[in-house]
Amino acid sequence: METSKKRESSISSFDRSKSYWNEAIPQTSPFPTLAENLETDVVIIGGGLAGVSTAYCLSKAGKKIVLVEDGNIGSGETGHTTAHLVTALDDRFTHFVKLFGKEDTRLILQSHQAAIDFVEKTVKEEKIDCQFSRLPGFLFRHPSDDKEVLTDEFDAATEAGLELKILDRIPGMMNNQEACLEFPDQAQFHPLLYLHGLCKAIEKQGGKIYTNTHAAIINADGIITEDGWIIKADDIVVATNSPVNDLVTIHLKQNAFRTYVIAGPVEKDSVPHALWWDTGDHDVNKDFPPYHYVRLFPFNDESDLLISGGEDHPTGDLPKEDHNEATRFQRLESWTREHFPLKEITYHWSGQVMEPVDSLAFIGKNPMDKENVYIITGDSGTGMTHCTIGGLLICDLIMGIDNPWERIYRPSRMTFSSSPVFFRSLMRGIKGLLTATPGDDRVKELEAVNPGEGKICQIDGHRCGVYNDPHGAMNIVSAKCTHLGAALHWNDAEKSWDCPWHGSRFAPDGQVINGPANRNLPLYTLSDEIPLERKGE
Numbered sequence: 001m002e003t004s005k006k007r008e009s010s011i012s013s014f015d016r017s018k019s020y021w022n023e024a025i026p027q028t029s030p031f032p033t034l035a036e037n038l039e040t041d042v043v044i045i046g047g048g049l050a051g052v053s054t055a056y057c058l059s060k061a062g063k064k065i066v067l068v069e070d071g072n073i074g075s076g077e078t079g080h081t082t083a084h085l086v087t088a089l090d091d092r093f094t095h096f097v098k099l100f101g102k103e104d105t106r107l108i109l110q111s112h113q114a115a116i117d118f119v120e121k122t123v124k125e126e127k128i129d130c131q132f133s134r135l136p137g138f139l140f141r142h143p144s145d146d147k148e149v150l151t152d153e154f155d156a157a158t159e160a161g162l163e164l165k166i167l168d169r170i171p172g173m174m175n176n177q178e179a180c181l182e183f184p185d186q187a188q189f190h191p192l193l194y195l196h197g198l199c200k201a202i203e204k205q206g207g208k209i210y211t212n213t214h215a216a217i218i219n220a221d222g223i224i225t226e227d228g229w230i231i232k233a234d235d236i237v238v239a240t241n242s243p244v245n246d247l248v249t250i251h252l253k254q255n256a257f258r259t260y261v262i263a264g265p266v267e268k269d270s271v272p273h274a275l276w277w278d279t280g281d282h283d284v285n286k287d288f289p290p291y292h293y294v295r296l297f298p299f300n301d302e303s304d305l306l307i308s309g310g311e312d313h314p315t316g317d318l319p320k321e322d323h324n325e326a327t328r329f330q331r332l333e334s335w336t337r338e339h340f341p342l343k344e345i346t347y348h349w350s351g352q353v354m355e356p357v358d359s360l361a362f363i364g365k366n367p368m369d370k371e372n373v374y375i376i377t378g379d380s381g382t383g384m385t386h387c388t389i390g391g392l393l394i395c396d397l398i399m400g401i402d403n404p405w406e407r408i409y410r411p412s413r414m415t416f417s418s419s420p421v422f423f424r425s426l427m428r429g430i431k432g433l434l435t436a437t438p439g440d441d442r443v444k445e446l447e448a449v450n451p452g453e454g455k456i457c458q459i460d461g462h463r464c465g466v467y468n469d470p471h472g473a474m475n476i477v478s479a480k481c482t483h484l485g486a487a488l489h490w491n492d493a494e495k496s497w498d499c500p501w502h503g504s505r506f507a508p509d510g511q512v513i514n515g516p517a518n519r520n521l522p523l524y525t526l527s528d529e530i531p532l533e534r535k536g537e
């Protein structure tokens with residue numbers, strides 16, 4: 001596997017959209033960058049909730065662990081979440097009972113309940129001040145959905161062992177006289193304070209954490225970082241959200257979706273603390289109806305922060321009526337203002353979730369790999385609990401302890417994507433490649449990219465991604481994903497190059513942000529010479 005070198009970026013101000021949660025944690029990483037070779041029992045790649053939970057469980061169980069993260073702790077999706085901890089599974093009990101049967105659905109439910117209980121217990125034991133609280137959740141019908149959706153869900157969830165209620169109004173929401181389901185004992189917390197609390201405990205338990213350390217090569221012996229340091233390990237856990245060590249197998253079993261969040265103050269105590277979810281807009285997408293999810297967080301003496309998310313779409317693939325990702329924020333704002341007394345919007349951000357075709361995470365031994373390589377992926381909208389289940393289950397597998405969840409979460413289970421989303425994304429990635437025409441006028445192409453904008457251009461026969469940074473410097477990268485070569489899409493809201501095939505994402509200067517790609521995009525330099533030259537790395 002080719003190594004990806006860290007770039008001296010001309011876009012030093014570039015960062016992903018930052019969530020509200022980032023304000024509570026140190027802006028520079030409190031952890032060192034790896035600068036030596038190491039040997040350990042387990043190396044964990046990824047410092048999000050999945051990796052950190054695994055590191056916590058294993059170090060508590062007595063294993064020597066090293067965790068490496070190529071950004072800061074929580075700088076991936078965990079820093080962009082809304083952190084509802086739910087047993088109200090967002091892909092619905094009706095779906096789980098149909099697909100897995102009553103008994104396995106019970107097991108799935110128990111694993112999510114156990115995950116929330118584990119977080120609650122750990123917060124107490126480790127004295128993590130992350131505002132963990134239990135609260136009810138309300139599921140209500142989107143007007144475009146079937147009339148029976150709630151009663152069907154009530155029956156299926158009851159069959160799986162949940163005790164829930166049907167209410168004839170939705171507590172806390174404006175203009176809504178509709179019925180809803182009340183799910184008891186859901187929870188919420190501040191995700192980054194929880195994560196940093198776990199890291200402190202890991203260090204106390206003797207674990208080692210390194211940030212700004214990119215695992216460039218990952219195999220059954222351990223990892224080699226981009227700076228050439230080697231970590232040898234008996235067991236390897238890849239918790240990079242989308243597995244960067246897998247070329248195809250797992251990526252045929254899940255689709256990447258972007259999801260959007262806005263947040264702003266509401267008058268204190270004007271809305272009760274709870275979680276709300278609708279059943280998704282079936283007029284927008286029947287197969288994956290984008291749904292809305294809302295919670296509060298204590299903000300200051302006068303206000304609570306209302307955090308509203310949703311408007312998901314397959315990464316790199318927006319319906320025709322949306323020109324760019326910004327439209328999704330506008331739709332989210334109108335929906336939220338219709339239902340809650342939001343004063344203004346003070347934060348907005350977006351992130352990505354991996355949706356497994358059968359809605360269950362992939363946790364366990366990496367298929368077609370050596371026995372000691374494990375993955376955690378397929379988080380979906382219930383990633384907080386899925387990642388926690390990941391930590392608990394991988395710990396048992398490595399410790400040789402039988403766990404009844406092993407069978408249901410097994411990554412090698414038979415499932416592959418045949419959904420329309422999968423085929424649309426596939427076609428989009430191919431279409432971009434086929435529309436390449438050599439020999440366009442490079443001056444005209446470049447002049448059309450305004451400062452702060454990114455565009456796909458044809459330059460000297462190359463299909464390039466051109467980003468004109470706000471100071472007028474042109475960054476020209478190859479517009480082919482380094483994972484499997486699909487045509488990339490410019491995401492204007494996040495200022496990133498996004499891949500419609502499997503959700504890989506790159507910064508404007510080509511630095512890789514999201515897997516499965518694990519290498520930067522080749523950077524081009526424009527000289528007076530034709531053709532365009534690839535910059536040496």
Ligand SMILES: Cc1cc2nc3c(=O)[nH]c(=O)nc-3n(C[C@H](O)[C@H](O)[C@H](O)COP(=O)(O)OP(=O)(O)OC[C@H]3O[C@@H](n4cnc5c(N)ncnc54)[C@H](O)[C@@H]3O)c2cc1C
Pocket residue numbers: 045046047048049050051068069070071072073074075076077078079080081082083084085086213214215216239240241244259260261293309350351352353376379380381382383384385386387515518
């Ligand atoms: C907007 C949004 C809202 C959400 N809301 C909810 C919710 O309310 N409830 C819920 O349950 N779930 C929710 N989710 C899902 C949940 O946030 C995620 O499932 C979860 O945070 C994923 O954690 P992770 O550890 O798998 O991934 P990440 O947090 O992305 O961590 C993976 C880490 O791996 C690092 N990495 C990648 N490659 C390498 C490499 N080669 N070397 C070193 N490090 C590497 C990355 O930098 C990253 O930090 C939401 C997600 C989003 C985006």
